[in-house]
Amino acid sequence: MIAQKFEYTAPKSLDEALHLLSSGAKPLAGGMSLIPMMKLRLAVPEHLVDLRALKDLNYIREAGGQLHIGATASHYEIESSALLRQKCPLLTETAASIGDVQVRNMGTIGGSVAHADPAADYPAALAALEAKFVLKGAKAERTVSAADFFVDAFSTALQPGEILREVIVPIDDARTGTSYKKMVQPASGFAIVGVAARVRQNAGKVSFVRLGITGLSNHAYRATAAEKALEGKPATPNDIQNAAALVTQGVDANSDLHASADYRRHLAVVHAARAIGTAISRIA
Amino acid sequence: MKISGSYTLPVAPERAYQILQDPAILARAMPGCESLEKIGPDEYRMKMKVLLAALSGEFEGKMRIADQAPPTSFRLIVEGSGRIGFLKGDGLLKLAPAATVRVLSAAPSEPPETIVSYEGDAQVGGTMAAVGQRLIDGTSKMMIKKFFDKLASLATDQRDS
């Protein structure tokens, strides 16, 4: 548990940070994923740039009808944000389900999504929210969608030298209900499977539904077949069950010590039905 | 750990068999491969650098090809180690023309395809094994997919040229 020697910089500005990153340094956020790997020497960065030194990356604010969350907002800050609780309760609920108090105090949304652990919680919610990710390099800034951001296990659209600056999520109207349901892996706290549901109803029928799934395969995804199956339906238990049964369609499920691929698929269906049901029950 | 799966390469079996054993192509297709040199008949030495988000590791190892039955099957034996652990793999690759499957729908002009199916055993040891349980299945799938994607694009490049 002894890391290799490394340099550490607390940058004064985003430009300084990006400059250092372009010469090979690695961003450090909450350290909850990076530091354990460094202690085991599974990661051996030579130079860390501490993004939390940049106060202007830490914010949660509303602008232009959307919510902007700075990369270094901690899980705890998201979980306890009054603004998010009111305007994007899916994110507060998801943040509250991450690991334990210590991890939530230290870990950041930027670090979590940049790390792109296949079992991380946020990606399910961010897929369901069709979040946008603002990536900044030394030269330019670009925005990518959740669908394009999560590429594979531990792989994202981030290019070397780029940082994730902020995550943008929409503000739903009052007819929307959301829910995040997760089967917890008891050792790590990560999701064996997690499902985020975002459902809108109109005149007794589901008018809009987004389902984000994490933990099942190498990266979070939207279960579009299930979404389609539910849209336009009155959302009877049967409708929900039939839609949920489609969330694993075409997905190559992972398997490990904690859950076989079959069990994971089953859990995804169960949790999808539960998340949809709860989301609907929460529609104001 | 058992590994199995299949991938469709956009070339005929003979060609697929050939590129799957072409060190120059393999070196380019294997994710993180830094070098691959022949050290004997059907035996290669390789260096790989794996970079996955925060994780990074360098491996040095050997690759051996055995039980050759062109163009239908061969065995691949890989052994590598680095400071984060070691891995050993032994797998059988089978090649079959995809056309048999699409006999009815395939237009005669459609380019030939080969289904490569693989089945084998992989062993992981060291720090990687102890901490990576959650990650091994997913990452190995990803590496294999990356490999075949790259191989497919190299194969088509070559075919087109």
Added chain:
Amino acid sequence: MATTTTKTETFVGKRVRRREDPRLITGTATYVEDIQMPGMHYAVILRSPHAAARIRSIKAKQAEAAPGVVCVFTGKDTKGVGVVPCGIAMPDLRVPQHNILATDRVYFVGHPVAVVVARDRYLARDAAELIEVDYDILPAVADPEKALTKGAPAVHPQWPDNIAFTYHQDGGNVDKVFAEADVVVKQRIVSQRLVPMAMETRGVVAEWRGADRQLNLYTSTQIPHLVRTLVAGMLGLEENRTRVIAPEVGGGFGSKLNVYAEEALMGFVSMRIQKPVKWIESRRENFTCTTHGRGHVDYYEIAAKRDGTILGIKLKLIQDVGAYHQLLTPLIPQLSVLMMPGLYNTQNIRADIVGVFTNCVPTDAYRGAGRPEATHGIERMVDILAAELKMDPAQIRLKNFVTKDKFPYATATGLMYDSGDYAAPLKKALDLVGYVKLRQEQADLRKQGKYMGIGISTYGEICAIGPSPATPAGGWESATVKIEPSGKITILTGACPHGQGEETTFAQIAADELGVGLDDILVTRGDTAVVQYGIGTFGSRATAVGGTALYYALQDLKAKIKKFGAMLLESDDVTLVGGQVVCDKTGKAKPLREIAGASYRALKLPPNTEPGLIATRFWEPPNFTFPFGAHIVVTDIDSETGQIKVRRYVAVDDCGNILNPLIVDGQVHGGVAQGLGQALWEQAVYDDNGQLITGELTDYALPRAHLMPWIESHHTCTPSPVNPLGVKGVGEAGTIGCSPAVVNSAVDALSPLGVRHIDMPLTPEKIWKLLAKKN
């Protein structure tokens, strides 16, 4: 303040807050890692990544030349050091030579191969990576049953059958009762390997003082005196010049009831470099190199009459030994056999143990050591028998208990149960949980397709280990009580408690005996240069054996105090009460402080009396003690996911007299937590190649605070006649009672599906598969 408070207040039996806690919870306690010394160096150990391999060569040149590195030692250098000891002698025990560093072969992942010593731990760790070991990898075997099959890789080439030892015990007439029985039920039951996981990993600081031929060894251990004797022997040192200090110990649970290679290795290093050296075990090393617990595969058979009367029990016990014997490895399954009949009145038992070498880290004591396995076995079997006979699990137990008029009760395994009333805690637990109503609710829920289970376990345990003839080292314990000239009291206990609470309970005992306040008393432990020889804390023994030694030392001292008091009061009729000696006739009194002062000043001495107020006792217990109890667990199973939720946990434990209910609650809670860990979450999994794949806390699921159910802890009280305190021991009760109650509950819930047994841990996926099979 040099006064001694005198009090009439008594402390024994009260919820006195733990006096050790302030330093523990404010982070001011001193652990091995906190020890700093001028010139101290740091050691990092290079360990085998392979479970079995021949070492072709080790190249350390590059590491030796690395910055800050003082030296690198390999097995060649440490050949003169004695082997890691196994403390058990038994016929046909095969003891492989356990060198402190591997020489030509490695036997398990984590096997120490070389040690790098450097100016700081970072440089040592960097240099360890530069050592090149050329391994010739050999086939390994990690599963004890596979290891027993023909053609399995031999862990030690000289013993191709992988058998480490066998042990047979027979009582009564097993063949006859099995032939005559109405029913025989059989089941294979696994008690999986567990990682004891002390919060503080192991660590050693060794300081060699050449001019004095003195080695000071700071080590996180439960048994400092035994470590001193054995490590001095390994290093060829004089025992009186070897000082072992166990500073604060952050948990042991049996994993520090041992003598480890690293303890001798650090002594060796310090002697070589003539400087103090520190080694702190990483969590990863703790997983792979510190002993594991359990590792049983048990084949049980129970013979019974149709009315539920148990006639006899057969057990074939396969113990996963690992690659070596550590200090007590072969003893642990023998404890299981001793405990085999549980609380039931049967005189016919047969047990066959086979200890099996595997390419894994050795197993040894872990909280309960052999008794949780035995209790899990018998308590599962009794439920299986009840199901077979369609009997209520509570009734079948009540029918078979050794009744309270039968004590002391001689078991077929050669024990003498001291005292008991086994029906009492079960009846109390049934009442508390509302058994009859719960069964009704269960019937209703079943109609709705819901799975709720009620699991009972009634356990007994062997505690207060133990009479010397029955233990590998002495089974006695020691205590010294010193009343200083100012009247302040120092207790030196040989039991070396390390967080269990004896700094409080021992002070309570002394305070009541002497009539003083708790603040006048200091309990000291853990330093062989300060404390007389002692055995240690394990096997729920510290209070029952060490507390009794203390009790007798206090009696000696009281007699002497009275002599001095009588002299000062010039009367023969005196009483020691409330911290003073009072003349029965005049009512005049002399406080302890004055008496202590006079005893050291020694201007005048009572006849045949030496100056000073010190007494030491070594107490040899005449028997073990046998606590018992009943745990009832109510679970609800999520029929879609297989997730088990513990709805109620009722524990009724009988540990004899209770000195401090708060501490007893704490012991029960901690014990139950570890029992739940085994029942629901924990498992040390080796793959077929001997790689420990649950080698970090991201994959090894420890019980967490937020996963704990509310534990309803209650008691009955049957004092032990074995010691004057009437105490039995409670350190392991929670662990022993817990796991069968949880599994019985889950099996009970799923019994409508025909489920009869489930092996631990009860992961949701296992339960889901059982549910899916049905649907």
